[in-house]
Amino acid sequence: MxxxxxxxxxxxxxxxxxxxxxxxxxxxxxxxxxxxxxxxxxxxxxxxxxxxxxxxxxxxxxxxxxxxxxxxxxxxxxxxxxxxxxxxxxxxxxxxxxxxxxxxxxxxxxxxxxxxxxxxxxxxxxxxxxxxxxxxxxxxxxxxxxxxxxERQRGGFGFLGGPGETQIEADRRMIRDRMAKIRRELEQVRRTRGLHRERREKAPWPIVALVGYTNAGKSTLFNRLTGADVMAQDLLFATLDPTMRAIRLPGVEKAILSDTVGFISDLPTQLVAAFRATLEEVTAADVIVHVRDIANPDTESQKRQVLEVLSGLGVLTGDEESDEDRLAIPIVEVWNKWDLLGTAHAAELREAIAHREGETIVPLSAMTGMDCDGLLEAVGSKLTEDSKLYTFIIPAADGQRIAFLHARGDVVSEEDAGEGAGGPQLRLQVRLTGRELGRFSAL
The missing domain is CATH 3.40.50.11060 (GTPase HflX, N-terminal domain)
Structure with missing residues (x-):
């Protein structure tokens, strides 16, 4: 050479x-x-x-x-x-x-x-x-x-080099052994994440996941909604590790907002497999917020890339993209960077939104804060749209189940139900979605 x-x-x-x-x-x-x-x-x-x-x-x-x-x-x-x-x-x-x-x-x-x-x-x-x-x-x-x-000393596992451990002299057997060890460690991580996810599903807060093509503005929106300081720069893959924060939504006392890694076309197959556990966080969400850079001329192709990934995660089912019932998890589509559009283009897109029946689309600017309140209202509506009224009689001492109903549902009434076998009881009338009813039943 x-x-x-x-x-x-x-x-x-x-x-x-x-x-x-x-x-x-x-x-x-x-x-x-x-x-x-x-x-x-x-x-x-x-x-x-x-x-x-x-x-x-x-x-x-x-x-x-x-x-x-x-x-x-x-x-x-x-x-x-x-x-x-x-x-x-x-x-x-x-x-x-x-x-x-x-x-x-x-x-x-x-x-x-x-x-x-x-x-x-x-x-x-x-x-x-x-x-x-x-x-x-x-x-x-x-x-x-x-x-x-x-063939030299290099740092970490990148290509740009630096002092550190020797990787080049490692033979294939050493690589296979190291890969096997990492897979075992990741499997333990996945089990731990699974347990955490199960606890979150039983916890009294719905989960909202931000997804989108890389550099669509997810982290900027995350920071705007939560007041956090997640890295948000005009760079591809500014966010790699999922971050979660609590937010308040109309009709929902508390929800957990999760920022995820950005998607990209031709993501290396090695990374698709390696980041499976990170992306699986999306499958635990109650609502997915798909953030699009609507000012990007290739926004439609970027949307297709994201939908392909979601389909691979089981979030989308069926064959027709236009079928609303193919959504395993409700999706709110955010048309971000609205402030970068010209007046005529913005008017055309608003006209397009008016004709997109069966979809929830919110135009906004995460950078300026324009209509972020509208997004919160849309997500709150998604979380409660298929709710029905149920009546529960619960021991007054069962704080976990009562707290769950207050946080995950809309408590219409709460009154004394007299003495039961285990002591005083409460009668609660609560609006719950089918998903939340299933989680409540599992408590």
Whole structure:
């Protein structure tokens, strides 16, 4: 390997972003995909010198690109003084090695770049375990054959290097052993999270989960509604670990709002599996708030990406996107960044909302606070819309069940019901949803 490749690639390095444009792809359009790729590079502190799309008719097994295309990439690197090439697609170990030899520069693919971001941002012990597992899975086939030029001490499990533990010399058996150990630890984490989730389901507070494409404004909205200070920046994957805070809603004394990791097109398969436990938090929600960046020209494609992930989690069922009954969990759609729209565009979208029957859509600006109260009202309505009136006679000493009814339901009346076998009793008339009735019955 060329000596030039043995140096460190650090934050601030100039990078050329290359998007291999495949025929028949159904994700974001080329312009949006290039912008997203640039955002990924910026999120890890790289300086994007230029971003280009290269049409690929027949992928080459050894290099992905044709010889002429590789020469064009090399010329672009020289013109832009780029020391790093970011390929916005998946590369095999052989393709990555061959491209590095031909371009005389370090090459990172989309998977490696996203892993780098996740490795830097994961804050909890679970998040770090999940990232390390994903990274080990990714590099298992690359250490021996294609990463010989990186035989040095490195920190953590990222690609940008630094002092720390040795990863490159580890053989495959060591990687497999480490992956097995991490999976055991994550399984314990999942069991613990499951127990916590069961306790939350029995606790007297509904859960509202914020989901959406990365950088849609979920954390900004979370901070606006809760007064928290969760990291909210104009960066992809600013939030990786779920955060929860209590909020008040109309008709609901208290609810738990959960901020989740952002979704993205072509999320590496290693991370889809590794972050399963994090995303499973969504399945425990009573209402899902889907936050969309309505000012983004590719907002519809981003919505489809989110719905695909939700479908994989079992939140959506059935085949038709338009069927309201395919929602296993009620969804409120937030059209965020309304303040960035022009007057004419905003008027068109309000007209579109008026014709979207059977859907709950709230236009707002998390940045300015515009109509955030309307979102709270919409979520409160979702939590109580299918409620029915029930009468319960409960021992006055049963504080847990009484507290549950007050917090999760709408108590219409509460009166003395006389003495029972266990002492004084109360008669409560309460409006409850079917889901809350099931949770109450399990207490």
């Amino acid at each position: 060329n000596e030039e490749l043995k140096g460190e690639v650090t934050r601030g390095a100039r990078a050329l972003v290359v998007y291999p444009q495949m025929r028949g792809r159904g994700d974001l359009d080329t312009g949006a995909r290039l912008e997203e790729a640039k955002g990924l590079a910026l999120a890890i502190g790289l300086e994007v010198a230029d971003a280009i799309a290269i049409p690929i008719r027949e992928p080459r097994a050894g290099t992905l690109f044709g010889e002429g295309q590789i020469q064009n990439i090399g010329v672009a690197c020289e013109l832009n003084e780029a020391e790093l090439v970011v390929v916005d697609g998946s590369l095999s170990a052989i393709q990555q090695r061959n491209l590095e030899e031909k371009l005389k520069r370090k090459v990172i693919d989309r998977t490696g770049l996203i892993l780098e971001i996740f490795g830097e941002r994961a804050a909890t012990a679970e998040g770090r375990l999940q990232v390390e597992l994903a990274h080990l899975d990714y590099q298992a086939g690359r250490l021996v054959r294609s990463w010989t030029h990186l």
